[in-house]
Amino acid sequence: MKTRYSFGGDEHVYVEVDDEMSLDAFFISLSLSKLVREAEIPGVREICPANASFEVRFDPDVISPDAMMERIKGLEAEAQAAEKRLDTRIIEIPVYYEDPWTHETLMRFRERHQDPSGSDLDYAARINGYDSVADFIEAHHSQPWFVSMVGFVSGLPFLYQLVDRDKQLEVPKYLRPRTDTPKLTVGYGGCFSCIYSVRGAGGYQMFGITPMPIFDPEQKITYLRDFMVFFKPGDIVKWKPIDRAEYDRITKTVEDGTYTPKIAEVAFDLDAFNADMSGFNAKLMEALDDA
Known part of the structure; x- marks a missing residue:
C-alpha cells in the first residue's frame, strides 16, 4: 500500500492511501486526516475525507503547496502505525x-x-x-x-x-x-x-x-x-x-x-x-x- 500525493491547483493537496477501498486503507486515511487536523498547520481551511483518501484545502498565501505537502507526508508514518480501532x-x-x-x-x-x-x-x-x-x-x-x-x-x-x-x-x-x-x-x-x-x-x-x-x-x-x-x-x-x-x-x-x-x-x-x-x-x- 503506497500513499499517493498530488496537487489540486494551488489550494489543494489530495492524499490517496490506496486506489481501491479497503478497511486498512480507510483507517490509515482516517488516522492521517485526523493528524493533519490536530497538527493545526497554518493555512489549512478544510479537510474533506473520502473512502480511502482525503483532500486538504489551504491558503497558499499562508503556506506554499510544497510546504503543505511535506507537512502531510511527515505525518504518514505515525498514521500507518496508529491503532485501527474506532x-x-x-x-x-x-x-x-x-x-x-x-x-x-x-x-x-x-x-x-x-x-x-x-x-x-x-x-x-x-x-x-x-x-x-x-x-x-x-x-x-x-x-x-x-x-x-x-x-x-x-x-x-x-x-x-x-x-x-x-x-x-x-x-x-x-x-x-x-x-x-x-x-x-x-x-x-x-x-x-x-x-x-x-x-x-x-x-x-x-x-x-x-x-x-x-x-x-x-x-x-x-x-x-x-x-x-x-x-x-x-x-x-x-x-x-x-x-x-x-x-x-x-x-x-x-x-x-x-x-x-x-x-x-x-x-x-x-x-x-x-x-x-x-x-x-x-x-x-x-x-x-x-x-
Whole structure:
C-alpha cells in the first residue's frame, strides 16, 4: 500500500492511501486526516475525507503547496502505525425491498440498463450467482455495512460490506445515468451500497427504499435537529427488511415526530474483525438487538 500525493491547483493537496477501498486503507486515511487536523498547520481551511483518501484545502498565501505537502507526508508514518480501532455506533436502517416507487423508476429507464428485460434486483442476483432475488436480498441485509464516507450529494453515505472480499456483492452502475431517483432509495454501484439522501439523478442499481430520512437541511425531524446530516464515517449499518405496512407505519411516526432510529454504541477493531469476521459481526448485531 503506497500513499499517493498530488496537487489540486494551488489550494489543494489530495492524499490517496490506496486506489481501491479497503478497511486498512480507510483507517490509515482516517488516522492521517485526523493528524493533519490536530497538527493545526497554518493555512489549512478544510479537510474533506473520502473512502480511502482525503483532500486538504489551504491558503497558499499562508503556506506554499510544497510546504503543505511535506507537512502531510511527515505525518504518514505515525498514521500507518496508529491503532485501527474506532468507537462508533451500529444503526438499524429499515428497507422496503422491491418497493413500487423505485420499481416504477427503474422501468422508466430500462434502455439505460445492462439488462432491459428485468429489474435491477433480477440483474444483481443473476450476476452475483444467486438463484433468486430473495437470496440476493438475504445476502444484502444479513451482514453489517461500514460507512466509509459521506458526501457527493449532501448526507449520502457510501457503505462497504463487512465480509471477506471474495464474498462481497458487486454490481456495476447503469450504462447511462438516470435523470431521476426517488429520495431515500437504497442503491448499489461497484462494491458500495448507498442511500440517496435527496431525489435526483443517479446511476446506482435500485433495490428498495427506506422510510427513515437521513438529511434534513431545515432540521425539523426530531433526530436531525442537532445536525442536518445523520451519518458520519465509521458508522455501521444493519439493513432490516420491512413490508409496505411497516413502511407506512414508520413514515407516519417520522411525520408526527415520534420515530427514533435504533442505535447501539460499539467498538470496531480491525484486527479482531479480520481474525473472525462472522463472529465479530454477530457481536455487533447482538449489540443492536440489545439496544
